[in-house]
Amino acid sequence: MKFTVLAQDGEARSGVMNLTNGDVKTPVFMPVGTYGAVKGITTNVLSEVKAQIILGNTFHLWLRPGVDIVDKFKGLHRFMGWNRPILTDSGGFQVWSLGKLRKITEKGVFFKSPLNGDSLFLSPEESMKIQKILNSDISMVFDECTDWPISKSQAYDSMQLSLRWAERSKVSFGEKNSLFGIVQGSMFEDLRRESLNGLINLKFDGYAIGGLSVGESKDDMLRILKSLVPIMPQNKPRYLMGVGTPEDLVEGVLNGVDMFDCVLPTRNARNGWLYTKYGNLKIRNARFSSDKAPIDNSCGCPVCGSNFFYSRAYIHHLQKINEMLGSVLTTTHNLWFYLDLMRQMREAIEKKNFSSWRQDFYYKRSVGV
Ligand SMILES: [Zn+2]
Structure with a gap:
């Protein structure tokens, strides 16, 4: 190689x-x-x-x-x-x-x-x-x-x-x-x-x-x-x-x-623990049961990113009834989050602004969902 x-x-x-x-x-x-x-x-x-x-x-x-x-x-x-x-x-x-x-x-x-x-x-x-x-x-x-x-x-x-x-x-x-x-x-x-x-x-x-x-x-x-x-x-x-x-x-x-x-992004996805730009969320939490928003509205993944996206409420429902589609959607989102994070880091290194990118990453992750 x-x-x-x-x-x-x-x-x-x-x-x-x-x-x-x-x-x-x-x-x-x-x-x-x-x-x-x-x-x-x-x-x-x-x-x-x-x-x-x-x-x-x-x-x-x-x-x-x-x-x-x-x-x-x-x-x-x-x-x-x-x-x-x-x-x-x-x-x-x-x-x-x-x-x-x-x-x-x-x-x-x-x-x-x-x-x-x-x-x-x-x-x-x-x-x-x-x-x-x-x-x-x-x-x-x-x-x-x-x-x-x-x-x-x-x-x-x-x-x-x-x-x-x-x-x-x-x-x-x-x-x-x-x-x-x-x-x-x-x-x-x-x-x-x-x-x-x-x-x-x-x-x-x-x-x-x-x-x-x-x-x-x-x-x-x-x-x-x-x-x-x-x-x-x-x-x-x-x-x-x-x-x-x-x-x-x-x-x-x-x-x-x-x-x-x-294994974290995939294993956690199956347990309903999701990663977002503004921190992590537990989709099984009751407060998401009627939430019309996507998991993360800044996410470009196939679950959040299309015009006709899957809502937090729907994924909450799928997870609560242990429908396998729930795990498929959450795994897709979490993997996108991890892979896009790497893409952002590659871009920041190429632009030589990794240090300010990192500061911004920590700031946003601390905001909370
Ligand atoms: Zn997503």
Whole structure:
């Protein structure tokens, strides 16, 4: 892949990644499609809300439908009907989430299937094999997501194991499409630096920051970002994994991050928690039961933006009766909000007014709906 920084404003930067299945403008937010589906949303709607790249979960797709099925379609794109770029995680995070059900060894991770209790094994080599069959535009190295909180010596051992696995991932992956390394080291700045330097020596196409948003304070997350991002390679994409709220994205971009993914906009949409320019709203709240306004009258999404828009009252009603259309509409709106936020940030960086844009963003978000 090729990555070009097009504009810079302070640490914030905009650029473009040329990937196998298309170009992606950064900074970018990647909607999460765990099982090869962004819940409730067709790929046509994903295009309508201007998604450029989506994320698939290696671990879940490996269990269901299984790689043999996806292989018959020569990859996930054709299987799910999405002809733009896809990034897949390595399965490391999901295996970590299994907690006591897993046993970590140098070779890889032995665990019981959460579906049927079968004994399963995932290693750097297995994860690369699966991601190559999924034919992801960007694959991620298999790493150990470090527990938090943790002692420094345990964080060091875990970071070193991830580095050895990163090397095995790289060797086994070969040259197909792109492979990103993942920086670990918990909340210890020197361990993070050591992890980054080890990965840089292995030469990856991009570098991700893993092991954040695991329960630490916002201050800890920002401290790690501020110390780590400026020393990450300038000419490679920087990806902050699993983050976050609209405000987290703004702070990530401010500090020089290029890529984000998170389940928040889609999961919250299904629970009726909606994002707007003037703050968040809970559409199930009784005060919206006869509200004729759209979710956000400044929003250009297919739900709010047409002349014959869907009202808050109608969406409130759909959510109250658990009609699936309610989730479809709220997910469409929330994804638009996130993706349009990224577009606004790219534009502000290009115009070199990111700082005043950010002030205005915080001011409006504090007004309240
Ligand atoms: Zn909208």
